[in-house]
Amino acid sequence: MNKKLAAALSGGSVLLMALSGCSDDSGKVNDWAKKVCDQVQPQLTKIANANTSIQQATSDSSKPTDVQKTDAAAFQSISDAYKALGAAVDGAGAPPVEDGEKTQKEAVSELNATSTAYAGLKSDVDDLDTKDQAKFADGLKGVADDLDKLSASGDEALQKLQSGDVGAAMAKQPGCQRPKTSVPADSGSGGSSAEPSADASS
Secondary structure, eight states: OOOOHHHHHOOOOOOOOOOOOSSOOOOOOOOHHHHHHHHHHHHHHHHHHHHHHHHTTTTTTTTTHHHHHHOOOOOOHHHHHHHHHHHHHHHHOOOSSSSSHHHHHHHHHHHHHHHHHHHHHHHEEEEEESSSSHHHHHHHHHHHHHHHHHSOOOHHHHHHHGSHHHHHHHOOGEEEEEOOOOOOOOOSSSSOOOSSSTTTOO
16 A cells, blocks of 8 residues: 555655856855755655655555554654755855756755645644554555646755756765665666756766
C-alpha cells in the first residue's frame, strides 16, 4: 500500500537551489559555493534517509500504524531539511553573479515553500484512518498523488542552479554531492531520487 508513495519519492526529482549568471571572479563564486555546501550535506543525508525509511515500509504486510508513523516522521524530516537548506542559502548572502540577490531570494522562497509542503504531507499522513485498511490505502494514494504534484511543480528558480558558474562551483563541492544510502539501486522506480542534488550532470 506504500509502494505508490515510495515510487513517487524515488521518481520525483526535487532540485536543491538555483542561482545562475556570469561571474568575473570564479574564486568568489567558489567561496560562496563552499559556504553553502558545507551546510548542505547533513540535510541531503537527512532527506536521503527519510526516503530510505519510506521505501523500506513498502511491504503489503506492513501495519497501517507502522506505515503512518514511518511516513509522518520521514515527511517531517524532509520538511526540516528543506527549511535548513533555505536558511543556508539565505545565510550565505547573495552569490557574486549577475542578479545574484534576486535569484538567492527566489531560491530561498522555493526551499521554504517546499518545506511547508512536506509539513503539509506530514499532517495529511497523521490524519489518515489506520483502523480501516482500505480507507488508509486510499488516503495514502492521495498523499502520493500530492507528492507527485509537489515533485512536478514550480522549481524554476531552483533549476537555474544546474547551469552557470554557481552550478559548476557547487557541483565540485563535496558537501553538495549526493549522499550514499543503503537502499539498493532497484528498490524504487529506477528514476532519480527525491533528494536534492547540486550535481550538474544529473
